[in-house]
Amino acid sequence: QVQLVQSGAEVKKPGSSVRVSCKASGGTYKNFGISWVRQAPGQGLEWMGGIIFVFGLATYAQQFQGRVTITADKSTRTAFMEVTSLRSDDTAVYFCAGGDDAEIFDNWGQGTLVTV
């Protein structure tokens, strides 16, 4: 069973950047992948992008291209998501999700609240 643990809540000023981490433990690591999903207050889920650790290549939702960077450190099995040029409407809970099959979100982090 994969466990995902995210970094803590952040408070940021408009125009700044934020970096959230997601550390994985357990699993077989064969096709291991992590996606980032955000949820604005009272709103639904929005896929931001994801990365497969073996390949290290990230894909992004079009609306986040250029402002979001997803990376992974294979040695520590940690994924990172950075958002630049923060705006007030980036205030949301950011979840990491994924596991041994990158397409199946069968494991979720606890969520990280980012307040801008």
Place this chain on the structure above:
Amino acid sequence: EVVLTQSPGTLSLSPGQRATLSCRASQTISSIYLAWYHQKPGQAPRLLIYGGSRRATGIPDRFSGSGSGAVFTLTISRLEPEDLGVYYCQQYGSSQWTFGQGTKVEIK
């Protein structure tokens, strides 16, 4: 981008009743790339169904997924009080993965 539209917006039912949630895609997708999630207030979502109809580990058999083409359904055969929350469908068949806007299930 594949847009997923869920209906109804809110479903209010009594325990023991059957719940039918719909997810309609803006274009045809393979059912093997369709998943359903359940989110309770203040919690992370939980995977219920993937591959259109495969129950995730630990999910009771009162949950079932079906559908093909552009119309998919999540059925909860007998509602339990703990089934309250918001249900989301998600497609991962294109390069741009998307979620539906959610259906809120209320327990009377």
